[in-house]
Amino acid sequence: DAGVTQSPTHLIKTRGQQVTLRCSPISGHKSVSWYQQVLGQGPQFIFQYYEKEERGRGNFPDRFSARQFPNYSSELNVNALLLGDSALYLCASSLVGDRQGSEQFFGPGTRLTVL
Amino acid sequence: AQSVTQLDSQVPVFEEAPVELRCNYSSSVSVYLFWYVQYPNQGLQLLLKYLSGSTLVKGINGFEAEFNKSQTSFHLRKPSVHISDTAEYFCAVITSGGYQKVTFGTGTKLQVIP
Numbered sequence: 204d205a206g207v208t209q210s211p212t213h214l215i216k217t218r219g220q221q222v223t224l225r226c227s228p229i230s231g232h233k234s235v236s237w238y239q240q241v242l243g244q245g246p247q248f249i250f251q252y253y254e255k256e257e258r259g260r261g262n263f264p265d266r267f268s269a270r271q272f273p274n275y276s277s278e279l280n281v282n283a284l285l286l287g288d289s290a291l292y293l294c295a296s297s298l299v300g301d302r303q304g305s306e307q308f309f310g311p312g313t314r315l316t317v318l
Numbered sequence: 319a320q321s322v323t324q325l326d327s328q329v330p331v332f333e334e335a336p337v338e339l340r341c342n343y344s345s346s347v348s349v350y351l352f353w354y355v356q357y358p359n360q361g362l363q364l365l366l367k368y369l370s371g372s373t374l375v376k377g378i379n380g381f382e383a384e385f386n387k388s389q390t391s392f393h394l395r396k397p398s399v400h401i402s403d404t405a406e407y408f409c410a411v412i413t414s415g416g417y418q419k420v421t422f423g424t425g426t427k428l429q430v431i432p
Contacts, residue, residue, distance in 0.1 A: 238420075238422075244424055244425070245322075245408050245424050246420075247422070248421070293362065295361075307420065310361050311360055311361045312360075
């Protein structure tokens with residue numbers, strides 16, 4: 204069975220540009236979460252979506268937005284890129300989104316470099 | 319607000335020696351606790367989790383962790399490490415609530431020396 208997939212694997216952008224990252228959850232999983240992992244730090248929670256609705260949001264500016272599609276895949280959009288947005292962006296899926304302790308399965312991430 | 323502290327950024331250990339990776343958390347409500355492992359250029363993999371019940375939790379690859387509520391700790395242990403255990407390890411916490419906001423520690427790099 205395929206795990207969580209993310210595309211692209213690597214991306215280089217310049218300041219001010221916009222970027223869209225994509226995530227496909229494990230088949231049957233209805234919840235997708237996004238995390239930002241800056242080099243040398245732990246992942247930081249950005250969003251959780253469950254059944255196409257935003258269930259939670261971390262402490263990120265409005266430049267960050269996301270959505271979940273009917274097939275439960277998800278996109279993360281970042282506008283007006285800053286140098287500080289350079290990071291590994293991780294997507295995680297789980298069966299359900301509102302039961303604490305439901306295991307999250309992580310994808311390999313998208314490495315975003317902002318020049 | 320919840321937080322997780324991993325005191326050791328790097329832990330070198332000889333192969334077949336025991337290891338303990340330390341994790342302390344802070345939360346005003348009950349928590350669920352997790353340990354994840356991240357190999358180079360890969361995503362995170364769940365090692366083990368504590369939800370309730372027995373405070374000693376066994377995970378994959380021979381790892382175990384003990385939840386200590388009075389000391390707000392969740393240290394990860396392995397009695398004998400292998401070269402393949404070289405990776406970065408993250409402690410994480412979820413507090414009660416309606417969604418899965420996971421708060422991660424800053425990570426501990428375990429380097430197993432042959």
